[in-house]
Amino acid sequence: MENSKKSPRDWSVWKADALCVLCYIRRGDDVLLIRKKRGFGAGKISGPGGKLEPGETSLDAAIRETQEELGVTPHHLQHLGELYFQFADGFALQCDVFLADDCLGEPMETEEAAPLWTRVDVLPLDAMWADDRHWLPGLLEGKSFRAYFEFDGDRMLRRQVEWKSLENVKIFHHDQTIL
Numbered sequence: 001m002e003n004s005k006k007s008p009r010d011w012s013v014w015k016a017d018a019l020c021v022l023c024y025i026r027r028g029d030d031v032l033l034i035r036k037k038r039g040f041g042a043g044k045i046s047g048p049g050g051k052l053e054p055g056e057t058s059l060d061a062a063i064r065e066t067q068e069e070l071g072v073t074p075h076h077l078q079h080l081g082e083l084y085f086q087f088a089d090g091f092a093l094q095c096d097v098f099l100a101d102d103c104l105g106e107p108m109e110t111e112e113a114a115p116l117w118t119r120v121d122v123l124p125l126d127a128m129w130a131d132d133r134h135w136l137p138g139l140l141e142g143k144s145f146r147a148y149f150e151f152d153g154d155r156m157l158r159r160q161v162e163w164k165s166l167e168n169v170k171i172f173h174h175d176q177t178i179l
Helices: 058-070 132-140
Strands: 018-027 030-036 049-051 073-075 077-087 092-100 102-104 113-119 144-152 155-164
Touching: 018 058, 018 077, 018 102, 018 132, 030 058, 049 058, 058 073, 058 077, 058 092, 058 113, 073 092, 077 132, 092 132, 132 144, 132 155
Parallel strands: 018 092, 077 144
Antiparallel strands: 018 030, 018 049, 030 113, 073 102, 077 092, 144 155
């Protein structure tokens, strides 16, 4: 059963095994999601994203992953979220979350993902990771956050979400062409 109490884990000394990104593209009342077709989270609905390549920044990875998975280039990205995941099997994952206000191109299905435009007021939360319901609606409202989660497989054990001030949020204007 999910527990919303603060984790006994000392997150200040916690180390990630992998760094990744997620990029959500909002267009009016809609958000561009994906149905993940393979790899980590296959079968779930999420935002485009994946692991950083050596020497790559989170911003560059968010753009690259969105291009690879959907064939579109996100614009006016804001780094609004930080996710920290500890899995019972020992895997530790840190994820930077970006929100874009539009994209260049029309999303297309790839070997990685199928695009899914969804109204922000009817998110398919039951088909998403269990943590998404605790931060994604806030992200889509433009709120900044840091969140910590512990999972055993797909089952969320603990959560802690901290909403932050928007004073230091940077907007990145990007004009990279579609790959």
